[in-house]
Amino acid sequence: xxxxxxxSSYGNPRFHPSKLYPxxxxxxxxxxxxxxxxxxxxxxxxxSTKSPYILVSARSTYRPEKGGIHPREAAEHHVKMAPTVxxxxxxxxxxxxxxxxxxAVALGPGLGPALRVGATIARGLASYxxxxxxxxxxxxxxxxxxxxxxxxxxPLVLYVSGGNTMVAAFAKKRYRVFGETIDIAxxxxxxxxxxxxxxxPPYIVEGxxxxxxxxxxxxxxxxLPYTVKGMDxxxxxxxxxxxxxxxxxxxxxxxxRICLGLRESAYxxxxxxxxxxxxxxxxxxxxxxxxxxxxxxxxEKLREMAKLHDAIFGVSPLSLAxxxxxxxxxxxLLNYLSNIIIEPIKAVVKQRWRLDSVEVPWR
Amino acid sequence: MEAGQRRSALxxxxxxxxxxxxxxxxxxxxxxxxxxxxxxxxxxxxxxHKVIDEDLRTRRTIVEAKALHTARSIGVPAPELYFVxxxxxxxxxxxxxxxxxxxxxxxxxxxxxxxxKTLGVYAARMHSNELAHGDLTTSNVLVTSNGxxxxxxxxxxxxxxxxxxxxxxxxxxxxxxxxxHPEHVEVMVEAFLEGYSTILGRSEADKLMGxxxxxxxxxxYHEERxxx
Numbered sequence: 253x254x255x256x257x258x259x260s261s262y263g264n265p266r267f268h269p270s271k272l273y274p275x276x277x278x279x280x281x282x283x284x285x286x287x288x289x290x291x292x293x294x295x296x297x298x299x300s301t302k303s304p305y306i307l308v309s310a311r312s313t314y315r316p317e318k319g320g321i322h323p324r325e326a327a328e329h330h331v332k333m334a335p336t337v338x339x340x341x342x343x344x345x346x347x348x349x350x351x352x353x354x355x356a357v358a359l360g361p362g363l364g365p366a367l368r369v370g371a372t373i374a375r376g377l378a379s380y381x382x383x384x385x386x387x388x389x390x391x392x393x394x395x396x397x398x399x400x401x402x403x404x405x406x407p408l409v410l411y412v413s414g415g416n417t418m419v420a421a422f423a424k425k426r427y428r429v430f431g432e433t434i435d436i437a438x439x440x441x442x443x444x445x446x447x448x449x450x451x452x453p454p455y456i457v458e459g460x461x462x463x464x465x466x467x468x469x470x471x472x473x474x475x476l477p478y479t480v481k482g483m484d485x486x487x488x489x490x491x492x493x494x495x496x497x498x499x500x501x502x503x504x505x506x507x508x509r510i511c512l513g514l515r516e517s518a519y520x521x522x523x524x525x526x527x528x529x530x531x532x533x534x535x536x537x538x539x540x541x542x543x544x545x546x547x548x549x550x551x552e553k554l555r556e557m558a559k560l561h562d563a564i565f566g567v568s569p570l571s572l573a574x575x576x577x578x579x580x581x582x583x584x585l586l587n588y589l590s591n592i593i594i595e596p597i598k599a600v601v602k603q604r605w606r607l608d609s610v611e612v613p614w615r
Numbered sequence: 616m617e618a619g620q621r622r623s624a625l626x627x628x629x630x631x632x633x634x635x636x637x638x639x640x641x642x643x644x645x646x647x648x649x650x651x652x653x654x655x656x657x658x659x660x661x662x663x664h665k666v667i668d669e670d671l672r673t674r675r676t677i678v679e680a681k682a683l684h685t686a687r688s689i690g691v692p693a694p695e696l697y698f699v700x701x702x703x704x705x706x707x708x709x710x711x712x713x714x715x716x717x718x719x720x721x722x723x724x725x726x727x728x729x730x731x732k733t734l735g736v737y738a739a740r741m742h743s744n745e746l747a748h749g750d751l752t753t754s755n756v757l758v759t760s761n762g763x764x765x766x767x768x769x770x771x772x773x774x775x776x777x778x779x780x781x782x783x784x785x786x787x788x789x790x791x792x793x794x795x796h797p798e799h800v801e802v803m804v805e806a807f808l809e810g811y812s813t814i815l816g817r818s819e820a821d822k823l824m825g826x827x828x829x830x831x832x833x834x835x836y837h838e839e840r841x842x843x
Contacts, residue, residue, distance in 0.1 A: 423795065424797065428797075429793075429794060430794045431790075434783070434830055473664050475667060478667065478671060480771060481749060481771065481787065482749065482750040482751070482752060482771070482783075482787035483787075484783075484786075484790070513667075516663065516664040517667065519662075520662065520663045520664070520667060523662045523663075524660075527639075527660075528638040530638065531637050531638035552662075553662035553663075557660070557661075557662045560660075560661070608793070608794075
């Protein structure tokens with residue numbers, strides 16, 4: 253199944269891009285097609301220098317019938333769905349591949365087999381149609397699409413997804429990582445717990461994570477490990493303790509209290525390290541992005557935290573918060589306008605391509 | 616405000632403008648029987664469930680008081696503890712006049728290197744007494760005008776530290792350098808380990824660094840993991 257989002261679902265960016273990216277030239281008309289395949293989503297988006305900037309975001313997500321993401325099965329899904337997703341994206345943008353100025357691709361970080369599908373397709377399109385190929389870091393893309401839509405100039409970022417949990421801010425030409433998980437990611441914690449105790453799959457029901465849903469049945473949480481180390485968080489002890497508590501639980505009331513305890517420790521620590529990052533960097537804006545940004549509970553907690561410090565809270569438009577091709581297209585466009593292109597033969601995937609290793613020239 | 620809370624707040628005189636509003640605590644400069652002192656208050660956080668919030672603030676207040684006391688008793692300079700009240704979440708401690716190590720690194724890298732070595736000595740003293748700081752960043756080390764180091768902010772300490780807790784101290788020290796002083800990481804870490812070695816020996820310092828490397832590879836996308 254292909255899901256297609258257009259400006260009617262993600263709205264319009266807050267400002268004209270020249271406000272956030274004054275060093276780039278926005279006069280010339282250019283279109284970049286971006287491909288995302290770092291994990292369970294194969295996504296294709298098209299970005300332009302002209303309004304509405306993000307023309308379309310098409311994607312197909314691999315949903316395992318049971319268990320978590322199997323990298324090979326995700327890759328097989330991407331191979332099968334890629335042609336349809338690319339075609340749908342172009343169709344909704346009213347463009348032909350010949351109208352595209354450059355092809356961008358997320359080369360990492362992510363799962364090797366999944367990444368290689370996107371990279372192979374991008375190299376193929378670029379070579380066959382003689383288009384420049386633009387490398388994009390997936391984490392930079394999550395941050396930048398959120399920044400563009402919220403209009404935040406210099407935020408402290410909380411980036412939370414199935415594979416990443418980090419607090420980052422821009423300094424000296426790069427997004428620096430101030431804090432992160434020292435074991436598993438927040439999304440992974442919630443998903444693994446839900447799977448282990450039989451709440452999932454599906455992980456998301458009516459737009460809410462099953463752990464959030466289960467937690468809403470309780471008022472009084474079971475107190476579970478709450479581990480903050482400086483600006484880092486640790487979730488593995490919390491996961492083990494929550495699963496153990498669940499196995500000892502007697503009734504549904506107990507279970508809901510465990511979900512609430514898990515949710516409160518998980519989100520509480522993430523918000524606390526963001527608060528520490530905010531106090532440390534003295535930034536005036538807080539930006540939430542990544543797949544877990546869709547959680548209304550996490551949004552509310554972060555909004556309350558930002559208020560304590562008179563900081564402005566912003567969150568990525570929800571249809572662009574999770575993995576998608578539009579954010580790759582957007583950073584692809586910024587990179588393309590900054591002349592960051594790569595020869596197809598050199599466009600190899602980087603499974604552990606760290607955010608703080610990427611120089612960002614357009615800020 | 617409960618009766619106990621009000622009494623305690625009046626005793627330490629936390630009224631008026633705070634001297635510093637941090638992420639976790641609010642600091643007031645107060646007069647403590649004629650001495651200039653810091654009153655550190657941990658306010659409730661609206662983003663945490665109140666049961667968890669209460670538990671956490673109580674625990675951290677007690678841990679910080681114990682850790683301050685332990686640190687001083689083993690020769691690690693830290694503010695002297697004057698008063699603690701876990702019910703109102705207030706600690707009163709000695710006022711230390713100094714600048715953050717973080718603010719010296721750029722302006723005086725040679726001195727900063729020396730301080731990193733001394734910090735390594737202090738970390739080793741803590742670690743050999745099962746104390747891990749839990750937030751050992753360059754912002755939590757104060758340097759006084761006569762060049763004396765003080766370690767502050769013990770709220771995340773472990774009093775029965777595991778090997779991993781100790782390694783996290785070094786990991787956080789490195790992280791604080793990487794995020795704000797990326798060009799000084801190597802020199803500062805080498806100096807830290809040099810100081811650490813003088814107390815616990817080179818093999819313990821190497822072991823610590825080994826665990827730090829493991830932590831930094833765990834669950835994170837890292838270039839080095841591929842080379843392993």
